[in-house]
Amino acid sequence: MSDRSEKERWDGVKDLLGDHPVTLGGHWSFNLRNDPKRLAFVLSRYKLAAKLACKDRSVLELGCSEGIGTPILAEFATRYTGVDFDEDAIATARRNWTDPRFEFVAADLTQERLGRFQTVVSLDVIEHVEPEREAGFFQAILDHLTPDGIAVIGTPNVTSVPYASPQSQIGHVNMFSAERLAERLRERFRFVFPFGLNDEVVHTGYSPMCHYLVQIACGPREVPRD
């Protein structure tokens, strides 16, 4: 038998954890209070992007909000920049994620340039972009990619609209099917690989029944110019 009680052993484990409290901002506090399982769905999309497109690469996240996905995307990246036009969300991200390898910028990337990255990840953004500004969104991605760049785009499937919450329905002005997203990406990239998610499960099943779409695009067709 050990000379330490279970409680003493547990306290020792706790000491190893350090002390890094995180206070979530309005967006994620709302999500966790109203639909906590959504955290699993969202983190799963980030893990997919991280595993396939972020290891040993410079990463720009377009629409990072409060940075809930930052630690996952940045874990094996060479550097990470999160951008959002919501200043409050960026302030929350900066407060919570203080690793010097992380950078957060409040900006509209259709108006500003932040340099080139090997990977651009943009989840839950394009469905909020008005259709007439959609081309500008894709151009902003291309403008921030290196010639060997990878883009990871995630968005809810248009077929899931009838089941979306009222908040989602108000914000979602440009819903995509897998076919339309792949078409838009193929116009701009040589290779497009489509995935679907239902809840946190990533798969390659029949696309109209996927709740969420993630497509990995690589080989930008235009050689980027600054």
Next chain:
Amino acid sequence: MTERQTEWDAVKQSMADAKPVRLGRHVGYWFHATPRRALYATSYAKFAAKMIGRGKRVLDIGCGEGLGTWLLAKECGAARGVDFDAEAIEVAQANWSQEPGCSFSCGDAFELEGGSYDAVVNFDVIEHVYPEHAGAFLDGMLRLLDDDGVVVIGTPNETAKQYASAVTNAGHVNLYTAERLEAELRARFEYVFMFGANDEVVHTGFAPMCHYLLALGCGKR
């Protein structure tokens, strides 16, 4: 006869024209020894088909009895299966040669000519290629590939060797870790995406615990 029987007879009649499929020695062995293996192999082929997309010409090297080749032809548009095992190719041809877009030939993977496929795939092949030949095998895949083509390679993870049957291990002379497979592909492709599978589930989990490895390469150098 009840109404339900009549309905079922109509359903049966609609399927009656399907030509019988005869599984050969290899897939037959799966069904007898490890029947779940057919599920896993089909899942890998489906994954490849989805990554490749529609309206494509696929080359399946080491196609065996061609079940995966037929799946690729059906999903992607056209597929040609090649294997150096004449008996397996006979089974493949008997079952699938009359299906649209699906063809087979007996040949050596190292001597294949006539490239420009949209995709070149192989499953459970590279672990049977001696390490000193593996580079030439991969280079051969590249020669057969269009510039905008993709490759998909599936092979058991080296970490799973300890659990493999004696029959399986007898043929495996070149097992890969995810790191080594990725490195060999990175030398040949600008983009490499690594997946793992446990049973039929394809995922992106911790590589050493993946039972099977699936590598996707594109942008040939």
